[in-house]
Amino acid sequence: MNKTIRSSGRVVIYHVFLRCLAESQAGQVLSDIEDVYQRTADMTGKSVNTVRKIVEEGEKNNGIFSTPGKNRKGRPKKDLDNFDLCAIRQKVHFFYSVKKQVPTLRNLLPVVREDLGYDGSREHLRKILHSLGFSYKKCKTDRSALIEKPNIAAKREQYLKIIMENRNLPLELQKEIIYLDESYIHSSYKLKKCWQSVDVSGVKHNISKGKRYIIVHAGSEKGFVPNALLIFSGTNKNDDYHSEMNKYNFTKWVTEKLIPNLREPSIIVMDNAPYHSVVLNKAPTSISKVAEIKLWLLENNITFEDSLRKPQLLMLVKQHKPEPIYEIDHILGDHGHTVVRLPPYHCDLNPIELIWGIAKHKIASVNVGSSDIKVAAEQAFSDITAEDWKNSCKHVMKIEKEYYDRGAIMYEQMEQLVINLRDDSSSDSELEYSSDSEGAGSSSQNVSFSGIEYLDESVFDSSD
Structure with missing residues (x-):
C-alpha cells in the first residue's frame, strides 16, 4: 500500500x-x-x-529515519492509586471551598507537587482531571454544589435506596412507580424558529403571553395514568404558576382524578412543593406564641418548667419534634400507596420533566394562528405514547445508577482521605495535649459526636 x-x-x-x-x-x-x-x-x-x-x-541507521522529537521522553509520570486520585480531586474542591479561588492547571500544579509529591507534567495533570470527570467549560449554576450538601445528599441516598430496592424485587412483587408534577403553558406558546420566506411569513409571536394554563398529570413506565390529566386556566399573571396550585386544588386532583385511576398500590413520586407537603402534626416555630408552644408541649407529654422563656421552649420543641406526617401521604396511604419525595434540586430524577418537553413541542408545532391552546394541549398529551414514557424512565434509571455508583465511591474515598489526613496531621503538641488527661481525650470524642449530631439534625429537619 x-x-x-x-x-x-x-x-x-x-x-x-x-x-x-x-x-x-x-x-x-x-x-x-x-x-x-x-x-x-x-x-x-x-x-x-x-x-x-x-x-x-x-x-x-542503515537508511532508517525517525521524526525528530517523536520519541522524546517527557517528565516521569507518577503511578497514581485511588487515594492519590481522590486527593487531587479534594485539592480542586479545596480551591473552591477554602481558598475561594478558581483552580487552573497553572496554580493547581505547584500545590499538588508540594502537598502530594506529584511529579508529572502539567499536561499529565490535565489528563488526570479529565479522568476524574472534570472538564474545563462554561460555568454552571450553583445546583451542583447544592446537591452535595450533607442534608441534600442524605435525602438523595434515602430516595435512591427506596427506588432501587423496589426495582430489584422480582417483577411480580415490584410496585409501579408513578411520577406526578405540575407545569404551565401560555396561549401564545409557539415555536421559536420556522421555515419562512418573503411570500410566506410563517408563525408570528404575540407580544402578550396571553392566558396561562396550569397542567397536572401523572404517569409511569407504562404511560400516562388514564383520565388523570387536569388543565385549568390561571388568573394570576404575575406570580409563579405554583401560586395557582394550592392545597385544595392539588388534594382535589389526587382524590378525584389520580386515586380512582390507579389500578394497584403504587409508589407515588412527587417533589417538595408546599402544597405537596402540608403537615398534619406541625410543631411550633419561632413565630408561634409562647402559649401555643406550651400547649403543644403539654399535648405531647413533654415536661417543662413554667419559668422557661421562648428560646428555651423552642429548644425543647426541636429536641422532641416528631417526624412530619404529610396530609397527602395520609390520603394516599389510606388507599395502599406509598409517597416518596424527590430530593431537593433533583428534577432530573423525574421522567415527567422530559415528557413536559415532548408535549410542549407538540403544542407549539400546531399553535398557528388562533388555535385553542387547551384543545392542542389535550391532543398533545394523547399523542404521547407508552414508548415515550419508557424511554424517559430508562434515561432516569441511568441517572439514578450514576448517582448511586458515584455516591458509593465518592463517600468511601472521602472517608479514607479524612482518616489519612487526620493521622498524618497529628503533631507532637497535639499528642502531648491529648495525653495530659482523660478529659482531653473525651473532649475530642465529644467534638466528633457533636458533629454527627449536627449532621443528623440537619438531615431530618423538616424545615429544610
Missing part, C-alpha cells in the same frame, strides 16, 4: 523536479558533478549541512 507523502516530502520532490528541468533546458549539469553534497542541496533546496546530517543518520 502506498504511503501518503507529507507536505515536506512534496516540497523536496518539487525542488528536485525544478532542478532537473533547469538542467534539461540548459542542456548541461549546472553544478560540479563531483560535489555530491552540493548537488543534493541544490536539488532538494536544503543546506549542505542539513544534507550531511541526514546522510550521517542514514549511514548510522
Whole structure:
C-alpha cells in the first residue's frame, strides 16, 4: 500500500523536479558533478549541512529515519492509586471551598507537587482531571454544589435506596412507580424558529403571553395514568404558576382524578412543593406564641418548667419534634400507596420533566394562528405514547445508577482521605495535649459526636 507523502516530502520532490528541468533546458549539469553534497542541496533546496546530517543518520541507521522529537521522553509520570486520585480531586474542591479561588492547571500544579509529591507534567495533570470527570467549560449554576450538601445528599441516598430496592424485587412483587408534577403553558406558546420566506411569513409571536394554563398529570413506565390529566386556566399573571396550585386544588386532583385511576398500590413520586407537603402534626416555630408552644408541649407529654422563656421552649420543641406526617401521604396511604419525595434540586430524577418537553413541542408545532391552546394541549398529551414514557424512565434509571455508583465511591474515598489526613496531621503538641488527661481525650470524642449530631439534625429537619 502506498504511503501518503507529507507536505515536506512534496516540497523536496518539487525542488528536485525544478532542478532537473533547469538542467534539461540548459542542456548541461549546472553544478560540479563531483560535489555530491552540493548537488543534493541544490536539488532538494536544503543546506549542505542539513544534507550531511541526514546522510550521517542514514549511514548510522542503515537508511532508517525517525521524526525528530517523536520519541522524546517527557517528565516521569507518577503511578497514581485511588487515594492519590481522590486527593487531587479534594485539592480542586479545596480551591473552591477554602481558598475561594478558581483552580487552573497553572496554580493547581505547584500545590499538588508540594502537598502530594506529584511529579508529572502539567499536561499529565490535565489528563488526570479529565479522568476524574472534570472538564474545563462554561460555568454552571450553583445546583451542583447544592446537591452535595450533607442534608441534600442524605435525602438523595434515602430516595435512591427506596427506588432501587423496589426495582430489584422480582417483577411480580415490584410496585409501579408513578411520577406526578405540575407545569404551565401560555396561549401564545409557539415555536421559536420556522421555515419562512418573503411570500410566506410563517408563525408570528404575540407580544402578550396571553392566558396561562396550569397542567397536572401523572404517569409511569407504562404511560400516562388514564383520565388523570387536569388543565385549568390561571388568573394570576404575575406570580409563579405554583401560586395557582394550592392545597385544595392539588388534594382535589389526587382524590378525584389520580386515586380512582390507579389500578394497584403504587409508589407515588412527587417533589417538595408546599402544597405537596402540608403537615398534619406541625410543631411550633419561632413565630408561634409562647402559649401555643406550651400547649403543644403539654399535648405531647413533654415536661417543662413554667419559668422557661421562648428560646428555651423552642429548644425543647426541636429536641422532641416528631417526624412530619404529610396530609397527602395520609390520603394516599389510606388507599395502599406509598409517597416518596424527590430530593431537593433533583428534577432530573423525574421522567415527567422530559415528557413536559415532548408535549410542549407538540403544542407549539400546531399553535398557528388562533388555535385553542387547551384543545392542542389535550391532543398533545394523547399523542404521547407508552414508548415515550419508557424511554424517559430508562434515561432516569441511568441517572439514578450514576448517582448511586458515584455516591458509593465518592463517600468511601472521602472517608479514607479524612482518616489519612487526620493521622498524618497529628503533631507532637497535639499528642502531648491529648495525653495530659482523660478529659482531653473525651473532649475530642465529644467534638466528633457533636458533629454527627449536627449532621443528623440537619438531615431530618423538616424545615429544610
